[in-house]
Amino acid sequence: MNDSLVPDLKSRKHAWIILLVSIVALLAYKLWKAYLRDGLSLDPTDNYLQYETFSTSFRILNSIIGVAISYWAFSGRSRLTGIGNRKVFILLLIYVAASPLIRSFFFNSGTASLNQFLTELPFNIFTGISEEFLFRGMMLAGLWYLSNFWIASIFSSLFFSLWHLDVTNVPLDLINLFLASLVYCLGFQAGVSLFGLSIIHFTWDQIHYGFPWIWNVSNMYIYTFISLQIFFIIVIFKSKSLEEG
Numbered sequence: 001m002n003d004s005l006v007p008d009l010k011s012r013k014h015a016w017i018i019l020l021v022s023i024v025a026l027l028a029y030k031l032w033k034a035y036l037r038d039g040l041s042l043d044p045t046d047n048y049l050q051y052e053t054f055s056t057s058f059r060i061l062n063s064i065i066g067v068a069i070s071y072w073a074f075s076g077r078s079r080l081t082g083i084g085n086r087k088v089f090i091l092l093l094i095y096v097a098a099s100p101l102i103r104s105f106f107f108n109s110g111t112a113s114l115n116q117f118l119t120e121l122p123f124n125i126f127t128g129i130s131e132e133f134l135f136r137g138m139m140l141a142g143l144w145y146l147s148n149f150w151i152a153s154i155f156s157s158l159f160f161s162l163w164h165l166d167v168t169n170v171p172l173d174l175i176n177l178f179l180a181s182l183v184y185c186l187g188f189q190a191g192v193s194l195f196g197l198s199i200i201h202f203t204w205d206q207i208h209y210g211f212p213w214i215w216n217v218s219n220m221y222i223y224t225f226i227s228l229q230i231f232f233i234i235v236i237f238k239s240k241s242l243e244e245g
Helices: 012-038 048-073 086-106 114-146 149-163 171-189 194-209 219-244
Strands: none
Touching: 012 048, 012 114, 012 149, 048 114, 086 171, 086 194, 086 219, 114 149, 114 171, 114 194, 149 171, 171 194, 171 219
């Protein structure tokens, strides 16, 4: 625990509890989604709105768990509320802004739909809050406190990637998810708050799902996004190193 930027958790016991609770909560969410598909026969393709509504009910629960336990485990509030490191937050906003530019280059956009945008809004709000507080606020922070940042970020990013296996099992997609998680981990290490990261995560998902992209995914598209992730990992890491220097 010699990392000067280590999260200000109250004790090792708190670190272990938030780490274990995050894993249980995240796996429980996947079991809930499996139950929706298999137990209630809600096919996300045929019953998307109903499926996402039921999924979001668990995201809301996980958001409450993530926020409440993070407030319980952290000594201070600087890692939780506000924006945190504004410079890195702006870098992350630029990172998110690059997403629609890349998508518009590779895909055609359908007819803009206010209904689609508003329908996806609550789904993505609670996706951002639940995943950032559970993955970065609890899993990353807990393991970081118990070991070091890189072990914690690699473990949590690998978990994040494999956690999406029910969404995609394409290796390049999983690599992309792993790198995206590393971007958020570095943002958290650089001082962006969990609230700030939730805004970034929500914005990314809203761009992805809230607009009518006509998908025709190619390897070149994935390679471009992987390059984007690597570029911002380097930029955020260098930015943090300059501030420390």
